[in-house]
Amino acid sequence: MKKISFLLFFLFFGMLLSGCAEEESSKIQVAEVTRSIFYTPLYVALEKGFFEEEGLTIELQTTWGGDKTMTTLLSDGADVALVGSETSIYVYARGADDPVMNFAQLTQTDGTFLVAREEYPDFNWEDLKDSNFLGQRKGGMPQMVGEYVLKKHGIDPHQDLHLTQSIDFANIPNAFATGDYDFVQLFEPTASIFEQEGRGHIVASFGKESGKVPYTVFMTKQSFIQKNEEEIRNFTRALYKAQQWVQSHSAEEIARVIQPYFDDTELGIITTVVDRYKSQGSFAENPILDEAEWNNLKAIMEEAGELPDDVEHSKLVNTEIAEDIMNE
Structure with missing residues (x-):
């Protein structure tokens, strides 16, 4: 009888711990603008469990296009968007009350x-x-x-x-x-x-x-950061782990990790593409979107006649979180 009671106690205790673990995990819905090997560090973070290590459950959806991705974010269909930084400028220029903030850079060149x-x-x-x-x-x-x-x-x-x-x-x-x-x-x-x-x-x-430009960046509404700053910090920390992992591993190793996200693409092609992007410095080495890159983005937009407003770096970019993570 004592053995049965002892067993029941541990079963109950295990269930209690499991329940606590589930409660501690925070869910973040991420909308990616397309599915691309260009976004390798994101898939590495997912496959290597870096988000889980930070107590996050990521729900990833592909929204196929900048306009659709930003609409999904603004309508609360996603918490975080992975899309080009120019979209945050377009939203700001339309007079948004709750601006979209760039908080972690993923790619730093054109792809x-x-x-x-x-x-x-x-x-x-x-x-x-x-x-x-x-x-x-x-x-x-x-x-x-x-x-x-x-x-x-x-x-x-x-x-x-x-x-x-x-x-x-x-x-x-x-x-x-x-x-x-x-x-x-x-x-x-x-x-x-x-x-x-x-x-x-x-x-x-x-x-x-x-040259370097904030081509693809994780962004969210300013209000979301204010209400969920710890989750955004954990998200950025997980991403930074993935960025470091990508920098220290070969194209072959990286390709094997991200292969589940590209079922229709041969491993050899994935390896070739990863190597090409990595060798030309397309994958950002850290999450910081610096002012020089932001100004280069605006210069490119202005040259194309698409810059609606000369928005300062500080208005739409949050580097404090990424800087804190890197200084830990």
Whole structure:
């Protein structure tokens, strides 16, 4: 009888501890703008259990596009959004009472590549002139960075090219594959897959050409940070662990970790893409979005005629949390 009572006590005690653990875990809903190997540190944080170590349960949804992602965040369909920093400026310029704050940077360069229909062993940017160029959606970071880089090389995208910007983001690869285009601006892994299949050739990296910019950042409403600062701190700490892990491990090791998020992509392609992004410094090494990067973003937006307001870094960027985490 004593043995049964003793066993029941431990079963009850175990259930009590389990219940406490569940209560201690906080749920954060995250909306990512697309599913991309470009966001490798996020998937590493999920797969390596770094969020769990910080007492967080992450519910990840893919919202497919900047506008949809920001609408999801503003309508409380998500607590945190992973999207380009330009969206926070657009929201602020519309007079939002509860501004969207950038609190942790994930990628620090553009993630697109220039893919040509034909091989160009000695590619020169002048080769683009008078070509049929399939670009990205107007007003988004890929398009703005693309035009910024072209202008830097003396190419006026609206005068020197036969430019198409009317294709939806998800349909751009198929449009290039089936259409009469000479060049296209593509994300990975599509660019590498096209190259592997002989349907295109990577000739340049917009990320290398544009310099550091807060391309993809975790952001949330200012009110959410005020009410849930500890959860945001824990989120940022988990991300920083993942960023450090990515910096200290090989592309092959990283690819194996994130493979579950890309079931339709061969491990070899994932490895190639991770190596390409890592070697050009696309993955931010820490969560801090500094003022120089913010100013570079505004310069790119202004050059594209898309900067609605010259918003100061301090108004839409919270670096205090990331700085505290790094100083622990």
